[in-house]
Amino acid sequence: MLNSKLQTNTLQETRANQSALVVGNGLTASIVTAAVKSLGIDVTRSKFGLDSALLFHSGGRGPFEAFVRFLNEGAFRCETTASSTPVEIIPVEKGFVVTFDDGSRSEFGCVFFATEGNLKPIPNDLPDGVNIVTPGILKVPSSQSACFVLDYEEITDPSIGMNAMRMALDNQLSGGNSFVLLRHAPVQGMLGETLYETARLAGVRFLRFGNIAPRIERLQTSNDLSIKFQISIQDIIERGEDILIECDRVFVTVNPLPADIPIAFKHLLSKETDPLGFLIQDSVHCLTGKSFRRGLYCVGPSTGCMDLLETVFSASAAAADARSWLGLLEQAPSSSKMSVSEQCIRCLTCLRLCPHAAISLKSQPSKSSVNITGARCLECGICVAECPRNALDLKGFPEEDFVTLIERLRAQNAHDSTVVFGCHRSAGRALSEIELPEKVIFFPVSCAGRLSESILSATLLAGIKGILVLGCHHGNCRSKNGTDWAKARLDTMTTRLNTMFKDIGSFSYKTMAANESPRMLKLINEFLDSVDRIPD
């Protein structure tokens, strides 16, 4: 039985024209380039942004020398094949067409945005001479005393905090005297705790403050060459008088700062930022550097990650994903998932709205047409529902299915029925664990974003009791905002229909996840109750 299933299969061939563009000048771009190359994908690396390496080492007690070696390693300093900078990046059927500032133009299967990041400025209430913690080894003359202040303005990113902790340890081991002031000791990774312990055992003094940050002052010294600082801290463990520390150097940690998105990427990336302004949302769909724009990856500091090891691993993970993406580009026959009818007037609404950059404009001698990249399309139906000409349809989830449903409802005179439209990846999956109440018709949709205003109103006007739309939670939609589209359309419909009709059924929109079947049942029952409460 086992053997019958065993079939040969080959690693999907990546073609030469299926290459990757890595954008960035620094260590991050080198790491990404190496990761992508190791999978047999051709890489062009193009200049962009800073070339400083702003990645911190949180690898616990792990060898710091290895980190330095890694930073300097020739393999990661691979040649830049394009010395030019991208000025325009346009998604097309087989990837992206990139125009460079020297006028040249090339096509790439995937694009990695791997620029270096920035740190926030040093808090301005600190005296002159205080440094911020940057990656690397602390080079202070030995027997100096150094104080490291974490969590000064806000809780420090653990990788930056651990880098500071290690600097404190290095200084202590080379004969200096180190203090670490913090609210939360960073113990990221399996060896973080060991680093913390090693530092304590080596004599680094840890002091813990609460809501009141330590006060850092510069002492006046006769000799300007030896700067001295005095720090007072209210330790929440060793209570009592404020503790005073005198030291030669002070280092404060600051967190990463989101970088500006270059113009060339704006149309692709401006909607890919999180509320803080970093690229890539914290979303189940964006792990490993994937953006919603399929084929476009973001790795490293631009995403808010300042950790060296994390960048190395996410670059590898993104590369593995990119490789499968290139295979998919190669296979998927274009537009197999979607039909575009003659009704299209090329208003480009669909192109603007597609969250996955699956729609491009194909210029032809006679007339241009919209073109759907099958590999990118996730069949969310947002474009179908928003097309002003009703020119689009999903082949796998055709409009006809909705028409059949509506006709059936009319024919059955289903005034005691309730329709639940549920997104297949949340409600559709949770359905298997529950038993639907009577007179509830569940209709799975590829994404709540497919539910157009016309489908929703036609269903309701078929004379049913009500419609409940179950989408994925906001922020969890596979097509980013399909679930939000469904809500917006229901809201509009409510306003419109309520002014026209009095006794139409009710409708409601709720969100859920696949692991919420008991709650799904509750939502359905609550909806049924609310519908029943409405007097005839």
Add this chain to the structure above:
Amino acid sequence: MIGNHDRRVIIVGGGIAGLAVARLLSENGLPFTLVERSDKLGGHTKDWACMAVDECKNCFCCLVFDYEDTVASCRNSEILVGYELSSVVSSDSGIQRVKVRQVDSGAEQEIQASALVLAIGFDTFDPVDKGFWGYGQIDGVLTLADLNHIIRSNDLGKLSPVPEGALDVAFFQCIGSRDKSIGANYCSQYCCGSAIRAALKLIHEVPGCNVSIFYIDLQLPGKTTRDLMEEAQEKGVRFLQGVPGEIRPLQEGGLQVISEIDGQNVAERFDRIVLSVGQRPSASAAAISKILGAPLNEFGFFETRTLFDAVRSPANGVYIAGSCSSPASIPDVAVSAGTVVSAIIADIEKAS
């Protein structure tokens, strides 16, 4: 040689790590055989609850359903549920064949293998092992996992001793983590974020619920976890440094703990105490380590080659994904699984 495709990548473990590896392997055209010992896929993640409050809070638990769906539809691959690894034959170039055994019947079968991925995950720390919190003895003491199961069954009403009454909940962080006395002197990475999400969920779902979180240090990796903590503070969650060592049941009902607030010892009463239990090496790690000759590290997790080569075991042809090499949160697992697949493909490329 890995590039020979009559042979498969064997994935040991069908939790979120194994599923993530399987999915990405098959998307890259590599056939796999996934072996899961229990009777279902999805591991711990499958039993945990959604932490959304009006919007997704990125607990990442529902990811396992996306992975499972893709894996179930993989062609040229197979999933063996109720099977375990029984032996391997390796050569200098790596793994050659593996034998798997059906747990119920003991029946064995042999599979031609090209590589083996360990994705056996972790065991949750059992607080009974270290008596002082009265878990299993005192009513009202539960683990973060128990709380998740309650939320998942939509049974939050059960938490309040008096229906609709006030509910005071405390979370104790680092239970079974950062604890040298049990050989767990490492941070379990996931529990601070999970506890804060659960706190927000409780406040959202249970009217009159007050939450206190007792911690040693808060670990807030990731760019948005800091915001999560601020949100929790705004919603009234108390964060208190220092984890009380003892829980006493009160005669009049409820649980008493002594905590230190502003330098004073204060007795506080809670209805429920949630122990944020850490990740311990899987109980089967030692046996599997022996079968494969894949060494374990000082904490009992699978050893990796170097800091930067963190998914290859010193044993040839063995790759390690997810929390069986180091405690991990779900996003960490997803990245580690991607790194494993990347390493396997890179090794194929190198060999060819």
